[in-house]
Amino acid sequence: MLLQGKTVLITGAAHGIGRATAIACAKQGADVAINYLNEPEAAAAVVAEIEALGKRAIAVKGDVADAASAPAFVEAAVKAFGKIDVFVSNAGICPFHAFLDMPAEILERTMRVNLHGAYYMVQAAAKRMQQQGSGGAIVAISSISALVGGEMQTHYTPTKAGVHSLMQSCAIALGRYGIRCNSVLPGTIATDINKEDLADPAKKKYMEGRIPLGRLGEPDDVAGCVVFLASDLARYVTGSSLLVDGGMFVNLQ
Known part of the structure; x- marks a missing residue:
């Protein structure tokens, strides 16, 4: 019960890594507030699964790209649970597209969701933690793509490099308040974001072949690492990044 008595907020938690993290945190004793944009049924299913574990949960609809959604999410969580102990910035999109004819709207939407959204949400959560005066933990889901390029x-990739850098700077800015800030850099994790890309058996086999552990990652593989960074086991860890990629990055070197 590494998070017993804690309140955890997670963005983009109706599916994938966010969903797995929400449930993992509840299993470790936390009450959980999740943010979602679409698919209220999926969000409600996450809440129901957490409540079945005997913990409290709420789902708050909001577009992280909208700056106003950040304080609204934080306020809803505080109203429900009274405090914030852990914040996980997870929401992100990756609409694969070639570089030379990249539509401006795709570029700008990706930037707004992945980078601006992370900034707004982390800032709102940090403000509340600073006001509470009892510290806290912030974990941002970056990506191996912060360290390596990708043609499509x-x-x-610039947004994920930005999220990684944001955590490093926030670790310095917020350390005086006892707020720890770290990033997790997943490798190839089988989620909805890359479902179409990995539907090609040849592509899937190629990706698996680059991973020393011989398999694609699963959302739970990332969730466990988030729980560690959120917990007191990592009480002296801040400004760090944790690769969760089955050894892919070192193999690419």
């Missing part, structure tokens, strides 16, 4: 991801 020229709009995506």
Whole structure:
């Protein structure tokens, strides 16, 4: 019960890594507030699963790209649970597209969701933690793409590098308040974001072949690492990044 008595907020938690993290945190004793944009049924299912574990949960609709959604999410969580102990910035998109004819709207939407959204949400959560005066933990889901390029991801990789950098700077800015800030850099994790890309058996086999552990990651593989960074086991860890990629990055070197 690494998060017993804690309140955890997670953006983009109706599916994938966010969903797995929400449930993992509840299993470790936390009450959980999740943010979602679409699919209220999926969000409600996450809430129901957490409540079945005996913990409290709420789902708050909001577009992280809208700056106003950040304080609204934080306020809803505080109203429900009274405080914020852990914030996980997870919401992100990756609409694969070639570089030379990248539509401006795809570039700008990706930037607004992945980078601006992370900034707004982290800032709102940090303000509340600072006001509470009892510290806290912030974990941002970056990506191995913060460290390596991708032909169809020229709009995506800069955002994930930005999220990684944001956590490093926030670790310095917020350390005086006892707020720890770290990033997790997943490798190829089988989620909805890359479902179509990995539907090609040859592509899937190629991706698996680059991973020393021999398999694609699962959302739970990332969730466990988030729980660690959110917990007191990592009480002296801030400004760090944790690769969760089955060894892919070192193999690419």
